[in-house]
Amino acid sequence: xxxxxxxxxxxxxxxxxxxxxxxxxxxxxxxxxxxxxxxxxxxxxxxxxxxxxxxxxxxxxxxxxxxxxxxxxxxxxxxxxxxxxxxxxxxxxxxxxxxxxxxxxxxxxxxxxxxxxxxxxxxxxxxxxxxxxxxxxxxxxxxxxxxxxxxxxxxx
Amino acid sequence: xxxxxxxxxxxxxxxxxxxxxxxxxxxxxxxxxxxxxxxxxxxxxxxxxxxxxxxxxxxxxxxxxxxxxxxxxxxxxxxxxxxxxxxx
Numbered sequence: 647x648x649x650x651x652x653x654x655x656x657x658x659x660x661x662x663x664x665x666x667x668x669x670x671x672x673x674x675x676x677x678x679x680x681x682x683x684x685x686x687x688x689x690x691x692x693x694x695x696x697x698x699x700x701x702x703x704x705x706x707x708x709x710x711x712x713x714x715x716x717x718x719x720x721x722x723x724x725x726x727x728x729x730x731x732x733x734x735x736x737x738x739x740x741x742x743x744x745x746x747x748x749x750x751x752x753x754x755x756x757x758x759x760x761x762x763x764x765x766x767x768x769x770x771x772x773x774x775x776x777x778x779x780x781x782x783x784x785x786x787x788x789x790x791x792x793x794x795x796x797x798x799x800x801x802x
Numbered sequence: 803x804x805x806x807x808x809x810x811x812x813x814x815x816x817x818x819x820x821x822x823x824x825x826x827x828x829x830x831x832x833x834x835x836x837x838x839x840x841x842x843x844x845x846x847x848x849x850x851x852x853x854x855x856x857x858x859x860x861x862x863x864x865x866x867x868x869x870x871x872x873x874x875x876x877x878x879x880x881x882x883x884x885x886x887x888x889x890x
Contacts, residue, residue, distance in 0.1 A: 651803075652803060652805045653803065653805065653806050654803050654804065654805045654806065655805075655806050655810050656810040656811075663810070665806060667804070670806070673807075673808075674806050674807075674861050676806070677806060677807070680808070680813060684816065689875055691821060692818070693815045694818065694821045695821055695824070695825055695867070697813050697814060697816075698814065698817050698821060698825040698826075699825055699829070699866065699867060700810075701814050702825070702829050702866065707847075710868075711836070711861070711864045711865060711866070712865055712866050713865075713868070726867075727864035727865075727867045728861075728862065728867050729862060729865060729867045729868055729869065772840055788860070795803075796803070
């Protein structure tokens, strides 16, 4: 089990973006994803498309139609992009106005479950989703229309 | 709460201009199609059937990330009787 905290990525008019920071790591989950592919000849263009699209989401909202549903029906895990690309960024879409960015990678298998790396990223978000729901219930996390308020560390 | 040490705006600034333009267009076209569907009261299924497409194709169009062909844009524009893209 590792300790993690929520980190603010971008606060804009219609959506607030967050990511997850494991206390044992130097970079957040989203920075790790970005740094992994920013200089990759094959995947850098797809990464850049995702970054621009996240900017659109921040400005105009994380509408359901922009995402590929992933994970299970009981969680809020989604992926970008929805179009032809092997690159996947996994996120937790709490609402149109709150999106938590996770890590991601290249999907070379038919399902993410067949990849140890990708299923690990999805599992992190599924666990985080469960802990947020528990925190909201016990009052240690406040989720407003477009913000999550907590100083809590999470055991993931 | 901490803020990510790599500013998001710095990540955005690293994006080449052509990719920025591409995403801007895809996003704008997708929202225009969605607005027209809402205006006409069309469901995804009705819209897909009217154009002889599968609903999954319309899902792609509405994702904001679809690389539209001129042929597809023309078919959608003809259906709505309005142009989706204006060339100056």
